[in-house]
Amino acid sequence: MEQVRFAVIGAGFMGSLLARIGHALPYACCVAVADVDGGRAQVLARQCEATAYRDYRDMLKREQVGAVIVATPEFDHREPALAAAQQGCHLFVEKPLATTLDDADAIIKACSDAGTQLMVGHILRFESGYAMLKQAIESGNIGRFLSAYARRNTPISEARRLAGRVSPVTYIAVHDIDQFLWYHPVTVKAVSAKAVRGQVWEELKTYDFAWITIEFEDGALAVEEVGWGLPETWAGWASPASWGGFGDVQMNVIGTQGVLNLNLTPMNVMACDREGWKLPDTRHWPNLNGKPAGAARLELEHFFECVAQGDTPVVTGADGRRSLEVVLAAEQSIAGDCTVYLHH
Numbered sequence: 001m002e003q004v005r006f007a008v009i010g011a012g013f014m015g016s017l018l019a020r021i022g023h024a025l026p027y028a029c030c031v032a033v034a035d036v037d038g039g040r041a042q043v044l045a046r047q048c049e050a051t052a053y054r055d056y057r058d059m060l061k062r063e064q065v066g067a068v069i070v071a072t073p074e075f076d077h078r079e080p081a082l083a084a085a086q087q088g089c090h091l092f093v094e095k096p097l098a099t100t101l102d103d104a105d106a107i108i109k110a111c112s113d114a115g116t117q118l119m120v121g122h123i124l125r126f127e128s129g130y131a132m133l134k135q136a137i138e139s140g141n142i143g144r145f146l147s148a149y150a151r152r153n154t155p156i157s158e159a160r161r162l163a164g165r166v167s168p169v170t171y172i173a174v175h176d177i178d179q180f181l182w183y184h185p186v187t188v189k190a191v192s193a194k195a196v197r198g199q200v201w202e203e204l205k206t207y208d209f210a211w212i213t214i215e216f217e218d219g220a221l222a223v224e225e226v227g228w229g230l231p232e233t234w235a236g237w238a239s240p241a242s243w244g245g246f247g248d249v250q251m252n253v254i255g256t257q258g259v260l261n262l263n264l265t266p267m268n269v270m271a272c273d274r275e276g277w278k279l280p281d282t283r284h285w286p287n288l289n290g291k292p293a294g295a296a297r298l299e300l301e302h303f304f305e306c307v308a309q310g311d312t313p314v315v316t317g318a319d320g321r322r323s324l325e326v327v328l329a330a331e332q333s334i335a336g337d338c339t340v341y342l343h344h
């Protein structure tokens with residue numbers, strides 16, 4: 001397969017992870033990194049033997065790249081994505097695709113006009129357990145889909161890291177919302193959500209936890225419990241340094257003829273030592289032989305394969321937009337204390 005030269009815009013947590021994963025693939029090579037924080041760009045560029053830039057426009061002018069990973073903050077995907085698409089680059093845009101439908105539409109249109117691929121980083125589609133639930137639903141094993149329940153709660157350290165720039169519904173719940181819509185591709189009729197305020201609210205003025213109910217046109221329901229108010233001790237260990245923490249995560253799907261149950265709390269390794277209990281991430285981006293592996297690697301392999309072979313990715317811009325629409329309805333429901341009806 002032809003090697004794809006790619007660039008990363010946004011060298012923070014996710015951009016760094018994805019750049020290192022992509023660069024380690026035999027058929028991709030990270031040649032440039034842009035971040036408004038020049039120091040961050042340089043650190044990542046050094047790791048990938050790439051060139052660092054502060055300004056992504058400057059980078060896109062100077063570098064010949066076939067693909068760009070956009071990993072800037074949630075509300076800042078539009079301009080970098082448009083600039084890259086206009087240069088004819090294939091795009092991997094982190095989730096959520098954007099934070100407004102207008103931005104999402106502009107990104108989708110820019111890629112369509114340029115004839116380039118657009119994949120959104122809904123990583124759970126590449127996590128084997130979630131993908132196996134999809135297979136069982138599609139194969140008819142549980143009969144007609146009736147309801148799903150998802151839980152995704154993370155430690156408060158994640159809320160503190162993002163310092164109030166985004167809510168847990170837009171940042172975290174979008175993962176499971178994408179799964180609900182993937183498992184049950186039926187029009188969403190209504191969304192209602194309530195949020196509770198605790199320690200995170202006091203520190204950062206974003207709510208701590210929320211409950212979201214999605215009602216589909218056929219009467220099926222999906223409910224998500226989401227938040228980032230778990231204590232830091234949930235994933236606060238120092239050793240081994242290569243062990244990353246995760247959260248309290250489940251997915252339960254009920255049909256007329258069966259049930260599917262996925263429990264990633266713990267993922268499959270539990271330990272107890274002088275620091276206490278540890279439930280490390282063994283599946284999303286565990287460290288193997290000094291390199292990140294897991295679902296994050298699988299999603300990028302898929303992206304670069306689609307780029308090289310001209311295939312449509314498993315997660316399209318339209319998928320990212322649909323999840324965003326439900327996220328925005330949930331945010332509106334929380335803010336207005338009302339049920340939000342879609343497509344009427």
Ligand SMILES: NC(=O)c1ccc[n+]([C@@H]2O[C@H](COP(=O)([O-])OP(=O)(O)OC[C@H]3O[C@@H](n4cnc5c(N)ncnc54)[C@H](O)[C@@H]3O)[C@@H](O)[C@H]2O)c1
Nearest residue numbers: 010011012013014015034035036037071072073074094095
């Ligand atoms: N798939 C996942 O599981 C997952 C996990 C974490 C974050 N994310 C997503 O990844 C994206 C990035 O999140 P993060 O946690 O890495 O954020 P981050 O704050 O760690 O990194 C964002 C980086 O973008 C840089 N930046 C901001 N504006 C820029 C601009 N205009 N041009 C260039 N650089 C700019 C910042 O300086 C920062 O280094 C978000 O959409 C987030 O929701 C996904």
